[in-house]
Amino acid sequence: MPELPEIEIVKRSLLEMILRAKIIHVKIKNKKLRYKVPNFFSKQLKNQKILKIERRSKYLIFHLNKYLLLAHLGMTGKFLIIRSKDSKLYKTSFYYNLNILTKHNHIYFKLNNGLILVYNDVRKFGFFKLIKKNKLNKIIFLKKLGLEPLSNKFNTKYFLNFVEKRKKNIKNLLMDQKFVSGLGNIYVNESLFMSKIHPLRVCNSLKKKEINRLINKIKKILKISISKGGSSIRDFKNTSGQTGSFQQFFKVYGRENEDCSRISCNNRIKKIFISNRSSFYCPKCQK
Ligand SMILES: [Zn+2]
Structure with missing residues (x-):
């Protein structure tokens, strides 16, 4: 299971690769993650720009124009990056290798910078939630969390x-x-x-x-x-x-x-x- 440092590394990789990119198309291959991917997911994400990516505990929060996209990798979730022009695959963390089966690629986020963000998850315990932007403090998953271990308040x-x-x-x-x-x-x-x-x-x-x-x-x-x-x-x-x-x-x-x-x-x-x-x-x- 990915732990906090891995999620932090994934976040930093994503910042380097996809910050400020715009989502131009979302293709969902499989909706059955831990929570079902909602029907309107692709439509709402279209034309949203990735303005900021944050980590809270083991959650990633993508700040978009209108929404917050909350992502949890569950047990085996991975973000991969594919370069469109030659299908070259990049990983976002050193923890896993690239012997990845495309049948476990569940969601493709096509971006306007020539890259595709792919969500791959063998066991499908990961999930996504799309939330209105002003509702960050109301996200139930985040509300119950204790302090971040790296924060000064954890003393x-x-x-x-x-x-x-x-x-x-x-x-x-x-x-x-x-x-x-x-x-x-x-x-x-x-x-x-x-x-x-x-x-x-x-x-x-x-x-x-x-x-x-x-x-x-x-x-x-x-x-x-x-x-x-x-x-x-x-x-x-x-x-x-x-x-x-x-x-x-x-x-x-x-x-x-x-x-x-x-x-x-x-x-x-x-x-x-x-x-x-x-x-x-x-x-x-x-x-
Ligand atoms: Zn000893």
């Missing part, structure tokens, strides 16, 4: 206020979208490892020093993974291959039974399930 004070009387474990707290939005399982695992905090610690038992460290590590990890994607963004106008491998930077996620990556530690990484999500941690380093 120790906020954490302390939020957890005051809460007894849930820190892993579940960080996964709670009402607390902080867009932090997925991988980044929660990595941040807890980097902060030396056991995933099952009761959240209001954390000391101020630990909270400071945790928040700093969360921001740092997200920024690093966004910047790793940045290098492929620079390439992406002239290449069309390279698969990214941010995975190689994971210190704990997916490393069950491997040696802890801290040189001073000789323990092995354990895997447990917390609320049905796999959690990896070092029993020696994380307390």
